[in-house]
Amino acid sequence: MSAKFSFTALAAVCAMAGCKDDGIRVYRVSKPEATPPAAMPAMPAVSAIPEEGNTQISDKPPTGWKAQPRTAMRQASFLVNGSGGGEADVSLIRLGGPAGGVLENVNRWLGQLGRAAISEDELTRISEMRKVPLGEARIVDLEGLAEGADSQKDGRILAAMVPTSEGTYFFKMRGNADLVSAQKSDFLDWIGSVRMGGAEQGALAP
């Protein structure tokens, strides 16, 4: 094999190997059917974060809640559709430790709803405590609509935080204000049904 031929072949191969797609695509797609952004599916329980992603839980979700695939952070995820076209996204996330504290998280949610932050005293006034199988839940019901937000998918956050020895559990329902209000009883029942262990875990077919 001549040196000239070898060089030509090597240069061609390196040039081909160096060809890169710009990796940018533009699609026009139909609007997601009853899918608020946070409910977009991600991978199932195949995760590199065992301490945050795959603790077994068991629960009894209300009828009418559509189960969504779990993500690396979400241990449970549901989509709720209202009769008037409203939508709500329900999630259960566990984070290690105090996870930033209750006040910081509540203020972050208020910011998402376009509202100003509140003080610790105000938080105490608007939150309620409830005993659930996982521990003491602190429940907040926040309402507001950020500028430009879609009122069919946003406007109210109903959340519960349960600190445990393994971390803090965050239960959250966010969506259309009327729908979230109507679903409050079901949401609280669901929190009361969540227990550690005994979950039916997914499996891949052989």
Add this chain to the structure above:
Amino acid sequence: MREFWHRVVNVLASLRLTLVCLSLTMVLVFVGTLAQVSSSIHDVQARYFESLIVWWPLPGGGGSVPVFPGGHLLIGVLLLNLIAAHAQRFRWEWKKLGIHLIHGGLIILLAGGLLTDFFSVESFMKFAPGVTRDFSESQQEIELAVTDSSASELDTVTTIAGSRLRRGGEIAAPSFPFRILVRDYFANSRVQMLAQAGPGAMPAADHGIGANVAVLRVAQATAPNERNVPSAIIEVRDDAGKSHGTWLVTDQLGAPQDVRMDGKSYRLEMRPTQYYKPFSLTLTKFTHDRYPGTEIPKNFASSAVLTDPERSENREVLITMNHPLRYRGHTFFQSGFDQKISILQVVQNPAFLAPYIACVIVGLGLLVQFSSHFFAFLQRSKATRSAP
């Protein structure tokens, strides 16, 4: 020039080249197998086998150098070698029909392997009963989606591949009125609330969820059942170069963020790469049976409605473990489940028939070849017996 091409063909058709390629392939398979100790199988496949050249990163991040031919190059050269040798040496004769068939089958096998690597796409469709999906998702690849939902009928979704984010630099597209500057990319990461991340932890970004969390770089996943959790810190700049803040994008959060520009809202979301379809499936029922008294899966079945406006299709389909749905170049296998979610593996492989065709042709060639030798042997022994 003619002499040059003559030499090219001679080299391509040489048996020496065959042996060199086969030897290098053996070394590549050996090294690639060892590399799975420290890298995921997905990364090893991409780096060693689905590449023209194996690049080795220089210490200190000073670029990469080519160190070995990759799988695509070796198989491509073997394919050319086989075609060139066949064209140069073999002449058509009926008694060599078996050899011709065997070579033809091998050529189809090698070409089919390359086509599969280049054009096949494997992804997953996951949905609960009542949900309609017109896209499937990659198990490994991620993308940053910028969605403009301002139009009443259709959303405009601009996707930026994870490989593009990894390269860094500035990214622009005509479908959104700003530029994205990739400030940092994490191939695998953990996101923690600031208070949890410990003293001295810095917010990952100054806008959105990134202002409340820290992002940590961690070693890439290597176990087969793990996957990386990529994250990126991006800066959004308008056309005048003015910064509109830094944002953390990661598929760890499962929640998109909104960037407002020119009175419109654009949704930023890091997500598994989505492959849109010109048709949709609506899951109507999902059942999974187990062997009695065990957790061993026995049977999965998804009943769905297939809707394709282009072809006026609207019919019910049943997908079970051993009965996939084949439609418009896609094959939907019932792969598994996650609680009440049905998981379908979606395979698009334009060359999926190649191995079957190749095996039939090679088998036929071997049969012809050995039969011709066998009958020649019978004739010779018959002639020997009947000789005086």
